Amino acid sequence: MLALLLVRAGIDVVLLEKNADFLRDFRGDTVQPTTIDVLDQLGIAERFHTLPHRKLAGISLVQNGIGVELADFTGLGLRFPYLAVVPQRDFLHLITAEAARYPGFRLLMRTEATGLLRRDGRAAGVRCRTRNGPLTVRSSLVVAADGRHSVLRRAAGLTPRSLGAPLYVAMFRLSRRATDPDEGLTLRIGQGRTASLTNRTAYWQVSYETGRSGNAPSPGHDVERLRREIGGLVPFLADRTDEIRADTLRLVEVRQDRLRRWHGPGLLFIGDAAHAMSPVGGSGVNLAVQDAVAAANLLAGPLHTCRRTGRPLPRRFLAAVQRRRRLPAVLTQDFHRLLQRVGIPRALRGDQTLARPDGRAARRLLPLLRRLLSRVTGVGLRPEHVRIPLTARPADRQRSRPADDEGTGPSADRCPL
Numbered sequence: 001m002l003a004l005l006l007v008r009a010g011i012d013v014v015l016l017e018k019n020a021d022f023l024r025d026f027r028g029d030t031v032q033p034t035t036i037d038v039l040d041q042l043g044i045a046e047r048f049h050t051l052p053h054r055k056l057a058g059i060s061l062v063q064n065g066i067g068v069e070l071a072d073f074t075g076l077g078l079r080f081p082y083l084a085v086v087p088q089r090d091f092l093h094l095i096t097a098e099a100a101r102y103p104g105f106r107l108l109m110r111t112e113a114t115g116l117l118r119r120d121g122r123a124a125g126v127r128c129r130t131r132n133g134p135l136t137v138r139s140s141l142v143v144a145a146d147g148r149h150s151v152l153r154r155a156a157g158l159t160p161r162s163l164g165a166p167l168y169v170a171m172f173r174l175s176r177r178a179t180d181p182d183e184g185l186t187l188r189i190g191q192g193r194t195a196s197l198t199n200r201t202a203y204w205q206v207s208y209e210t211g212r213s214g215n216a217p218s219p220g221h222d223v224e225r226l227r228r229e230i231g232g233l234v235p236f237l238a239d240r241t242d243e244i245r246a247d248t249l250r251l252v253e254v255r256q257d258r259l260r261r262w263h264g265p266g267l268l269f270i271g272d273a274a275h276a277m278s279p280v281g282g283s284g285v286n287l288a289v290q291d292a293v294a295a296a297n298l299l300a301g302p303l304h305t306c307r308r309t310g311r312p313l314p315r316r317f318l319a320a321v322q323r324r325r326r327l328p329a330v331l332t333q334d335f336h337r338l339l340q341r342v343g344i345p346r347a348l349r350g351d352q353t354l355a356r357p358d359g360r361a362a363r364r365l366l367p368l369l370r371r372l373l374s375r376v377t378g379v380g381l382r383p384e385h386v387r388i389p390l391t392a393r394p395a396d397r398q399r400s401r402p403a404d405d406e407g408t409g410p411s412a413d414r415c416p417l
């Protein structure tokens with residue numbers, strides 16, 4: 001997203017992706033209302049809506065068989081009052097295809113950043129590993145958007161503060177049948193366990209919490225036990241749990257952490273690299289997109305000035321990005337921790353039966369929780385608007401560049417910012 005915004009503003013960008021494609025079967029596939037709003041500001045919301053997607057007006061909780069609405073995006077006065085569940089690969093293709101319309105954009109797939117280049121104490125680019133051997137990309141600004149296991153964070157000598165013990169989640173698919181409930185996104189709680197189910201039309205994407213605090217289950221997690229537990233927690237899936245197999249099951253470690261400082265000379269961290277988000281609440285994608293919009297708004301002008309004057313980008317502009325985005329990240333993470341530490345464990349113990357409409361917890365807690373979750377997930381805590389002018393003209397090469405086309409664009413070994 002940041003690459004798209006910067007090339008639109010006339011700044012050359014080389015975008016590196018270590019994988020050969022954007023396929024992320026088991027990752028956040030939710031696109032939040034404010035992210036769709038950003039796409040609209042960029043004139044690509046219409047194209048976004050042509051991608052295969054499912055609109056979810058809310059999130060439900062099913063606790064011990066009783067259902068209740070946990071979040072509702074329809075009452076927030078939003079232009080797009082729904083979460084769109086879209087394969088992340090399609091979403092990222094849309095963004096990179098749009099960026100590829102501008103001559104200053106270059107996407108290098110299968111190019112893994114392995115370290116930082118330094119000059120006069122500043123980051124001056126990155127070292128990469130490619131299929132064809134090592135590659136050096138020089139640039140006047142390195143933006144590390146390389147996720148929760150950020151290599152560039154390590155290369156810069158920065159260690160994030162952990163915000164709690166890791167959580168282990170088993171992710172897998174189960175087929176969807178015509179007789180299944182017509183649910184969108186539900187959190188299931190019962191028998192001391194939690195699972196979330198996302199309706200992907202042809203199948204259910206299931207995330208199932210398997211352990212906490214150092215109890216990392218083995219990759220060959222006891223599949224038989226998992227099948228039994230899922231069948232107990234989600235009875236309508238009990239007839240197909242044999243589809244869960246060790247070779248198609250992904251075990252993901254979920255951490256929450258945050259860097260104290262999101263920048264160094266010539267270097268900026270955004271998204272999960274700056275603040276790793278848990279899947280709880282489904283806000284990480286939106287938060288990363290909002291970081292990108294804020295960074296583009298704050299950096300496009302100064303980057304143009306640097307190119308004109310040949311001077312390095314002053315660090316205060318990078319600090320301004322952190323100042324703008326830190327509070328939304330901290331508050332969202334705090335909210336998720338509260339849910340994880342208090343709400344979910346209490347619900348698991350059964351002393352907060354949120355889903356019983358006559359219960360005390362439901363009367364007191366549910367309206368507040370619904371308001372908070374709807375806002376944090378649906379809108380975010382400081383929604384950003386694209387404020388940079390469009391200065392570059394799209395070259396409109398008509399074709400949208402395939403993801404692994406290393407075609408033309410600024411030279412890879414020198415990004416002329």
Ligand SMILES: Cc1cc2nc3c(=O)[nH]c(=O)nc-3n(C[C@H](O)[C@H](O)[C@H](O)COP(=O)(O)OP(=O)(O)OC[C@H]3O[C@@H](n4cnc5c(N)ncnc54)[C@H](O)[C@@H]3O)c2cc1C
Pocket residue numbers: 016017018019026027028029030111112113114145146147148150151152169252253254270271272273276277278279281282283284285286288
């Ligand atoms: C199991 C799980 C489920 C989740 N579900 C949701 C959800 O439903 N909704 C939601 O909003 N959030 C969800 N989240 C959180 C969300 O995935 C993240 O907050 C979000 O993806 C962060 O975006 P990002 O761009 O910062 O990082 P990422 O999405 O992790 O993207 C980083 C990119 O950089 C690439 N990369 C990494 N290292 C290198 C390197 N060295 N060189 C080149 N490229 C590199 C990666 O391949 C990747 O494409 C979930 C998280 C987890 C762990």
